[in-house]
Amino acid sequence: MAGEPRDSGGLYAFIINGMLAMFPGSKGKSMLSAEVTVVKPSRRREERLPADIRARYGASGNPERALCRIIDVSKHGARLEVYCDLPLATSITLKLPNSEALGARVVWSKDFEAGCRFNEPLSDDELEFIFRKGNA
Template sequence: MTAQPKRMFDRREPRLVLQLRTGVGQAGRAFDAEIMNISTGGMLVRTSSDISQNDPIQVVLPQSGAVGARVVWSAEDFYGCSFDTPISEDELDSVRDAARFHSPFREAYGVDHETLGARIKRLRTASGFTMVELAQKVGVSKPTLWKWEGDQVRPRHETMGILAQQLGVGELELVYGAPRLGEEVASLEGDEEQGSLADIVRASRKRIAEAAGVDEVSVDIHINWGNE
């Protein structure tokens, strides 16, 4: 694909420079990608998969889930993209938090720092399905669903769409991270185990900022992952 030196957003606009693993979907396909930098207007994505400039794409962000965008230029594995609708400053904070707390030793985690299996289990529980009920609706056995939730095996591509539909999320978000509902985030104060790491960090930053009388952007939380 020939590089086209078009600007995906105003060069004067502040950008976050980072490396966040996520997923991109286009024309019914989902593939691994990394966000290299991002602003409210667009992003730079790196992926070894070919992305067409003719079809719209979706990229999974921590707060909003699948967000619409279009490729405006490309060069080798890099794609400059413009969002269909500018994202919020809160979403930029969410991306920053997700990137900051991503560890290279947690390859199976999506933008919400859950494994696929943990996400399936959480969404199943939130939907009120037993393992037997969901397995029947998807057309698999209970042991198969148990293996999915235990991250022993991944659902096949043709099954993933059915599973996502039953769980009430898009396939792209099921694979790469589903955003939390507002009430789930609010419940973190009462039970932090229900939230993802990114949710807990955001809620904690907000509470610290309110207690200290400063803006949230002035609060940084650091985790020492050790030498795992």
């Protein structure tokens, strides 16, 4: 919310969403209108690449039989579309087509989506392969 402007030696100061903003002015002769957008920083440690890959996973040491779709991926994790509930902290094995199985742990789950963190980060080559396959 904007506060009352204060004349500060030719500068007008406003408090906008808890931040100080200063603008030049000349004793009420000029008018200023501004729109401020607050962007929340991402909680992710790295950007995720979009993907659309059908995959399989197995939970708690079971074979990779359940179907899922990888929605996006980074070196350290992926967001999955799943067809059943995956409880937090569940250990899964994610099997991509023509790829080795990846160990991961579920870090969030909501409305048929789950985020998992890989036990070992993907190499640049593995990440590029997954990205190309998902955007082919």
